[in-house]
Ligand code: SF4
């Protein structure tokens with residue numbers, strides 16, 4: 117596949133990290149912890165919302181371990197570590213949301229340790245859309261705006277929120293288009309490319325992000341690509357902490373086409389544009405309620421997450437689900453129970469691949485995923501179809517930490533029902549997931 | 557439903573509440589939690605998920621537990637979570653696995669000094685929806701006077717609770733405000749709004765007042781006064797308690813005992829404004845829905861007003877609501893305020909995380925150094 121200059125540009129943005137955003141003279145940076153944040157409100161206040169999304173493998177945890185125990189997800193610790201190592205100097209403030217108990221307590225720890233920052237905590241409602249919940253969310257967004265006004269000493273106008281909605285609609289629309297393109301022709305745009313393209317938007321103003329996405333779209337459309345013998349999968353569970361680039365490359369190398377995923381879910385929250393009508397704050401609140409993703413950090417009985425996952429699998433013609441929670445991610449790990457039950461009911465094979473942002477060896481994951489993929493491809497060849505339930509679980513990493521927890525991570529790693537069918541532990545034929553002639 | 561808040565509304569319809577987390581702690585204290593946790597892990601729960609949920613899932617979605625029996629299928633599931641996000645998952649799973657309708661009460665976490673007007677309106681609107689769900693379920697018309705009466709009974713029990721806690725300002729404290737207060741959590745959280753709860757606290761207050769007069773406490777000699785933060789290791793409740801008792805250490809206050817409501821600072825259910833006061837209690841007057849920094853303030857007040865010598869933090873893996881950030885708490889109390897602080901770790905439900913020898917070493921070393929300090933000061 118030809119290299120894409122747009123992807124190279126995105127990778128360069130990511131390689132530079134938060135530093136350039138913290139040095140910008142046009143708009144002070146305002147850090148947004150995942151998952152969703154109403155970026156438009158900060159933008160309207162003249163700030164540059166950037167993602168505070170952990171540090172990957174780029175920092176050694178020196179101080180944060182003394183604040184958070186070993187059983188806390190990486191993103192919470194490494195985000196704090198960035199602050200404690202003074203790598204967030206220049207950040208105007210930081211916003212956290214009601215996604216989990218870690219994120220909530222992290223907001224308090226930030227407030228105590230970084231008293232000069234404007235620390236905000238948003239309670240995003242957990243219920244079905246309706247008039248009361250909408251009023252509440254509007255009042256919550258207005259509270260955030262009032263806090264920013266007080267901090268910055270200037271008005272945050274509704275009209276500016278409207279303009280920011282227009283600004284952000286552009287990259288969000290382009291991301292939807294690229295996702296649709298990948299779902300239709302995954303050979304044309306690889307996930308290892310789409311991932312940095314999306315992620316770099318967490319460090320850029322929306323117009324700069326849109327320019328990169330636009331360029332990428334043109335490059336991909338012009339590309340000649342050949343479909344390979346791979347399995348189409350939907351990835352779910354990585355809506356907050358992000359996997360390392362190497363893990364995504366590993367999944368593709370092991371024979372997967374990712375046709376949908378939830379990476380950077382908050383930055384691609386809406387299923388359509390946010391409407392640009394009058395009362396933009398209400399438009400944003402209503403869009404959050406009605407056009408938002410079904411994700412583990414949000415309870416919405418009108419859109420059950422497990423049903424939505426099955427819908428996405430069917431819509432994209434995927435053959436399997438890779439469930440990819442970050443280590444210690446409570447919302448994702450809890451949801452696995454219900455997802456698994458539903459997928460088994462629907463006869464959709466699935467594999468659990470736990471990750472950490474700082475993991476750097478992928479051999480074991482590669483082996484597991486290859487085995488899984490090969491077995492699915494074998495079934496396709498033999499005409500067995502999508503049956504099969506209960507692939508075992510695979511834990512990508514285990515870090516026991518240093519505060520005395522014993523390692524009780526003993527998830528089984530063997531395929532279960534599948535083994536009975538083939539009579540082996542995995543695939544009857546091991547193949548490399550190298551390019552192959554197109555399947556018909 | 558979850559114990560500690562808005563039970564008054566269900567009582568007004570004569571609905572018998574059942575509390576999954578009380579199941580969980582009962583199972584742990586009876587040393588029955590591990591097989592149920594393992595059963596839940598087979599269902600797909602992770603070893604890193606809250607074990608309260610797992611023990612209850614293994615129990616409720618399975619065949620119950622020997623000698624305990626099985627929980628009958630509920631008619632309604634009310635998720636009245638405050639603070640802890642795990643409850644949303646837990647109750648969603650209950651609704652899904654048991655195929656029972658779920659009413660979700662979404663209580664915004666307190667972000668500033670107090671809840672916003674928007675928060676109060678939002679919660680009151682949801683309480684009204686709960687009332688209409690209860691009306692549909694029971695076929696009974698909501699009776700506000702009945703609710704007023706229940707709130708009056710709640711307030712009386714809350715008076716008793718405050719009095720018990722206040723009596724612990726005496727030296728020696730008449731009860732251990734961690735271990736014994738956990739026993740008092742039964743009546744205040746499970747029976748609140750009934751005459752039984754009022755009667756219970758009348759007896760308790762009388763007994764503790766008598767002990768104060770006689771200068772008696774739960775152990776022969778009170779040597780150290782401590783504030784305890786975090787839930788206890790239920791599967792090793794007795795052993796854990798003895799580790800402190802052997803040093804003459806008595807808890808004079810604890811945060812865990814306030815998860816269902818903070819009554820010691822004067823908040824009461826108000827029969828004149830029943831719904832608003834229920835909303836207020838859910839939003840603000842309990843430990844769980846307040847920020848970690850508010851908890852620091854609460855503990856600080858405990859240390860100062862109850863004249864404690866030390867803070868003991870029991871950090872449990874299961875409960876991130878409590879434990880996430882307790883290292884920062886230790887830093888604040890030990891380094892910024894100079895309060896001797898001990899942090900020990902295990903779990904409130906999963907016996908695999910409790911190591912008696914290590915626990916004993918840590919606790920012994922801590923009190924030894926406190927004793928040493930005291931001797932040096934005297935010298
Ligand atoms: S990775 Fe999961 S547990 Fe960690 S902060 Fe994000 S949502 Fe919370």
Ligand code: SF4
Nearest residue numbers: 606608640642875876
């Ligand atoms: S995390 Fe804590 S508060 Fe939440 S359900 Fe578990 S034990 Fe209860």
